[in-house]
Amino acid sequence: MDLKAFLNWKAILEVLILWVVVYRIFLFLKGTKAVYLLRGIFILVVSLFVFQILGLPVLTKLLTYIFTAFIVLVVIIFQPELREGLIHLGKRHVFYIEPKREEIEKILRDMVSAAGILSRKKIGALIAFTREIGLKKYIESGVVLNADFSSELLQNIFYPSSPLHDGGMIVSGTKIVAASCLFPLSDNINLEKTLGMRHRAGVGVSENSDAIVVIVSEENGSISLAINGQLTGNLTPNDLFTILKGQLSKSR
């Protein structure tokens, strides 16, 4: 590799453009099942480079054929995810936009207020706060709202006669992204047998992502939190505020 040629501005520009494209593709894959492809792609590309450097023409050619076939297979198998990715291309910002601390505090206060009211009235609720891993497939199973988060809206949605009260709510940043979403049930045999489907769904989605899930019981009004498949029950609104604040701050 000619270092002088490599360092000229056109080369740098090409690498920058390629970098952004590759990063955006990987970022998108990170929120889906196709994330496991990342490791495979990385290994293939690095191997191709190593074989080329070592001057192994047969292995280089062989790996090129395998890589070509691999790309075709990926396009066929992950066609729905790729189509969605193209639709959402460019939606993400280049810079990291930090939500204002006041906005996060307000969300937490609204959440705790709503949880307290729902708990007193014994109205069941299931709310997943997303962090790094996207919950795209669950959002698609529900009704997309993209509404500003508020205690009143949250209570409204989970009110028993509301059309969207069944299922889970997904919150991302300062937005209620979707409601009435289907969450996967946990098949953890160590969970208490008395736990209902709502709690199992909350634990289930926390097992399949890094989401923090707030669960309000319909039976006794207790407030629980599910993180990484672990359920913590009988929380007071203050406990809920403290834990949520700690966990959501950590993810940033």
Add this chain to the structure above:
Amino acid sequence: MEFWKNISIKKTVTHNFWLKVGSLIIAMIIRSYVLNEMIQGVKI
């Protein structure tokens, strides 16, 4: 314009840091490979 006030350069760098590093490595490898193929006159 308020959008610009909330930009964090530090977080832009550190957020998904290893994914960014991996993407840069792959971008450099892809460019190097394609350039090599072009120089050798091999049709891609």
